[in-house]
Amino acid sequence: xxxxxxxxxxxxxxxxxxxTVKCTYSxxxxxxxxxxVQYPNRGLQFLLKYITGDNLxxxxxxxxxxFNKSQTSFHLKKPSALVSxxxxxxxxxxxxxxxxxxxxxxxxxxxx
Amino acid sequence: GAGVxxxxxxKVTEKGKDVELRCDPISxxxxxxxxxxxxxxxxxxxxxFQGNSAPDKxxxxxxxxxxxxxxxxxxxxxxxxxxxxxSAVYLCASSxxxxxxxxxxxxxxxxxxxx
Numbered sequence: 001x002x003x004x005x006x007x008x009x010x011x012x013x014x015x016x017x018x019x020t021v022k023c024t025y026s027x028x029x030x031x032x033x034x035x036x037v038q039y040p041n042r043g044l045q046f047l048l049k050y051i052t053g054d055n056l057x058x059x060x061x062x063x064x065x066x067f068n069k070s071q072t073s074f075h076l077k078k079p080s081a082l083v084s085x086x087x088x089x090x091x092x093x094x095x096x097x098x099x100x101x102x103x104x105x106x107x108x109x110x111x112x
Numbered sequence: 113g114a115g116v117x118x119x120x121x122x123k124v125t126e127k128g129k130d131v132e133l134r135c136d137p138i139s140x141x142x143x144x145x146x147x148x149x150x151x152x153x154x155x156x157x158x159x160x161f162q163g164n165s166a167p168d169k170x171x172x173x174x175x176x177x178x179x180x181x182x183x184x185x186x187x188x189x190x191x192x193x194x195x196x197x198x199s200a201v202y203l204c205a206s207s208x209x210x211x212x213x214x215x216x217x218x219x220x221x222x223x224x225x226x227x
Contacts, residue, residue: 042220043205043220044155044216044218045218046215049213049215090155094213096211097211099145099212100212102154103154105155
């Protein structure tokens with residue numbers, strides 16, 4: 001069965017520091033991987049996706065993620081965090097026409 | 113352009129009553145998904161529709177839950193005889209196709225509170 005894991009319930013980082021939100025996946029075949037962000041009282045917003053090609057994917061708001069096949073990971077990164085990045089982040093994965101599987105979410109808290 | 117819309121935004125009901133939640137997907141999107149998000153929890157898949165194919169109902173938690181999609185567009189999620197554990201935010205999403213490589217676009221959700 002497909003699964004996506006986000007091992008950290010919360011990540012704390014100071015504004016201006018780099019941030020990483022971790023995601024690992026277990027998907028048979030070639031995976032499609034996504035990151036979504038959810039701001040308070042809002043629906044999920046698409047950030048970026050990996051389908052094929054370059055392992056480093058750039059997305060909205062200065063975020064990027066690196067696909068690492070050997071480690072089955074797709075960690076979300078940003079070189080310099082902003083307080084406004086504080087939100088709930090979801091990793092999701094799937095393959096082919098299988099429905100996406102979402103991780104449990106990681107709350108990012110950026111302190112001033 | 114218009115995104116995914118959901119109504120109502122908030123619904124408070126009494127235990128045992130039926131509720132209907134509505135989702136209007138993005139025009140032209142053939143795939144539509146329903147998820148449930150309980151407080152502090154991740155997304156729980158409920159059901160998805162792809163065009164005229166039979167829906168994937170594998171995530172519906174009980175036979176009190178049902179959904180339909182009329183004319184390949186608007187969808188209604190119905191919960192019969194609501195229970196307090198049904199309290200959650202119900203999210204709808206649509207995508208161009210049901211393939212995993214198409215990103216899903218989410219609505220703002222309906223917050224359901226069962227008293």
